[in-house]
Amino acid sequence: MKKRLGLALVSVWTMISLVACSASPANQTAQTPQQPAPQPGAEQTAEQDNTPQTGGVLRFARNHDITSFDPIIPATNLAIWTVLNMYDQLVRLSPNGDGIEPGVATDWTISEDGKTYVFNLRDDVKFHNGMPLTPEDVKYSLDRARGGDSNWDWIYPAIKSIDVTGEHQVTINLEAPYLPLLSTLALSSSSIVPKQVVEEKGKEFFANNPVGSGPFQLESWQRGQKIVLKKNPDYWQKGKPYLDGVEFVQVPEDTAKIFMLQAKELEISSNVPFSSLQQLEADPSLHVLVAPFARLDMIPINSTVEPYNDLKIRQAMNYAINKQEIIDAVLMGHGEVATSYLPKVLYYNDQLEGYPYNLEKAKQLMAESSRPDGFKATLTINSGSDINSQMAVIMKEQLKAIGIELEIQQLEPGVVDEMHSSMKYEMITTYYSSDIIDPDEITMFGAAPSGGTNAYYTGYNNEALDKMALQAQQEQDETKRKEMYYELQRIFSEDAPFIFLFHTPNSYVTQKNVHGFQVSNMGSYRLEDVWLSKQ
Known part of the structure; x- marks a missing residue:
């Protein structure tokens, strides 16, 4: 949340459709939406062969470190975008950020009065420790997100209760119709955590030793320097992630980022000064990405x-x-x-x-x-x-x-x-x-x-x-x-x-061998879609 050439305003009709979907007055069943077309200039794709290659570690420079891996704690963008690559949510943003699509939930129905949402869950999702993700974990995670220990409790005021209503089903009951509910359930704070681990180990332990079910899991954390993630071999999206791992490297100095890019010590750098983009664009080994950002x-x-x-x-x-x-x-x-x-x-x-x-x-x-x-x-x-x-x-x-x-x-x-x-x-x-x-x-x-x-x-x-x-x-x-x-x-x-x-827009510079890197209008990115070609 916290911490755009001109910022492109998302189509009003697209946004209205999204909000209408969030609180449809009829007993509607959500369908898996078609993938929206990426924003021009917001995605780096292979120039010749679009077949993803597996392997490699993505070195990604960012301005500063995060303070916690617990989804209900951090509110900074870098922490949020990290969490979204390590955990799953019931639903998630579409790749360009303008829609909602299934996550752990395969589909959902909304009652006629807009106060009851029933979510059917995938049966093949595992946490990083091998435990299956269950409806009880979903209920626990959302109750925890709206509880007193959460820094995000203010975003869930309309939820009255969350019930386990089937072997692979949860139901959310609202105090009153709440139009932003589906969008709220796509937030990083709505990430699903393993109830058993959090209760047994405690929140302080979990903040430093996270267990999610997303495409990447924590391998090591050198505070103030580097976060190392490794691929989740049991990720429910078969064949993904393509990368073996990701290294988020803390590089606060703008000049250092530019030097490291040119020396090929980084695959991606964020927050590159606009004054340097023209110079970097002239480098045949680099790709400059200026992406719309809310x-x-x-x-x-x-x-x-x-x-x-x-x-x-x-x-x-x-x-x-x-x-x-x-x-x-x-x-x-x-x-x-x-x-x-x-x-x-x-x-x-x-x-x-x-x-x-x-x-x-x-x-x-x-x-x-x-x-x-x-x-x-x-x-x-x-x-x-x-x-x-x-x-x-x-x-x-x-x-x-x-x-x-x-x-x-x-x-x-x-x-x-x-x-x-x-x-x-x-x-x-x-x-x-x-x-x-x-x-x-x-x-x-x-x-x-x-x-x-x-x-x-x-x-x-x-x-x-x-x-x-x-x-x-x-x-x-x-x-x-x-x-x-x-x-x-x-x-x-x-x-x-x-x-x-x-x-302002988001400014990124990548090596030309980075493919599938797309930044949504909300600033997030799905690193499970990223792959590296041989240079």
């Missing part, structure tokens, strides 16, 4: 700390930052100015004006604020990120024009994440992305005070917004639901708990 870059403002509890100051900073200048100078044009707390998912409000660059308006708001003569401020950024560093320098100059003297504090990514989640900061550079196409997840995660993160760790509190966000979860009328999300975005924008920056 992501929002922003600067959360800690509104519990003075003077950031002053609305006029938050609004003034928004008007004073020239986002387009940053996009052009730092992202090389690969971005779009943001106006909403939502990434470009279902019901994204494209009518919001947001905060276009307006220095005079910013100065006027500062003059009317509690600090008309300005003040000193601290912006915390990730060290090693060229994008963050360049952006901070531009912002420092722009905020100076309204009397704000900005100090730039550069720290390791893990330290920055901890400061953010513990609200020990003033302003901080970060982003989040949606794991599903429905707006409910990001609304509860990033905007609603009663969600799981205290409005993305800003301390923002608007009771009217919170109440509407909860009502929108249950609204059955599509037009009314859209209107509610449009209004939620308007309220949040006006209250300005963030400096809204931009929507």
Whole structure:
């Protein structure tokens, strides 16, 4: 979740179809959907022979390490995308992220009132330790995900109970119709864990010694350096994964990633600076991938700390930052100015004006604020990120024009994440992305005070917004639901708990012998589909 050339908005009709499928009013049985066509430029395929080859280890550079393999704990993107390659869920996102398809569940039916979902399970799924995956494991895992030990309990409010109703069947009963249910069940937090292992070993042990049923399993973990996964020989998708293993290598420095790619010490690197893409694209052994991504870059403002509890100051900073200048100078044009707390998912409000660059308006708001003569401020950024560093320098100059003297504090990514989640900061550079196409997840995660993160760790509190966000979860009328999300975005924008920056794509560089690597619009990837050709 947390941590896009321009971000391509998913077809409204595709998204509406997905949500309609999530709460069909008739007793419908889900069918295995056709595989959607991949987004142009979002998949690397073999130029000659498309027959997958088996074997090899994929070395994959990422910015930082994860903190836990327990699906109900982490909320960072790297952890989520790791979990999705190690565990199964009842249903899962389609490869490009725009639909839902069967996972451990082969099919499901939805009652006429939209409050009962019956899932029929595969009978050939085994955990990494050889134990069969059972309906009891499904019930246990989902009850655990919505329980008190979970960091994701806020996303399951509509579930009343989960029952084992057959040898290979589970039934989910809802308090009220809940349109995002199928999307929610595709989240990493909905991953299925072995009840016996967790109960016998405990959650602390499990966080470091995970047992899933997905295509890859943990072989070793050198904290702060490398995660080594090996293939699951008993994976239920016969013939997959093609790779023998995956190494997630922690490489926070942008220059180091580029060097390692050119030296063929990596097969894939994520988060490659846009300023380097043209240079790398000229290398005949490399492939550059710029993939659409439902992501929002922003600067959360800690509104519990003075003077950031002053609305006029938050609004003034928004008007004073020239986002387009940053996009052009730092992202090389690969971005779009943001106006909403939502990434470009279902019901994204494209009518919001947001905060276009307006220095005079910013100065006027500062003059009317509690600090008309300005003040000193601290912006915390990730060290090693060229994008963050360049952006901070531009912002420092722009905020100076309204009397704000900005100090730039550069720290390791893990330290920055901890400061953010513990609200020990003033302003901080970060982003989040949606794991599903429905707006409910990001609304509860990033905007609603009663969600799981205290409005993305800003301390923002608007009771009217919170109440509407909860009502929108249950609204059955599509037009009314859209209107509610449009209004939620308007309220949040006006209250300005963030400096809204931009929507950016995902940037990856791979070796030319990497095939089948596709990044969904939600940023996730299925590494069981990836294979390496001989060089």
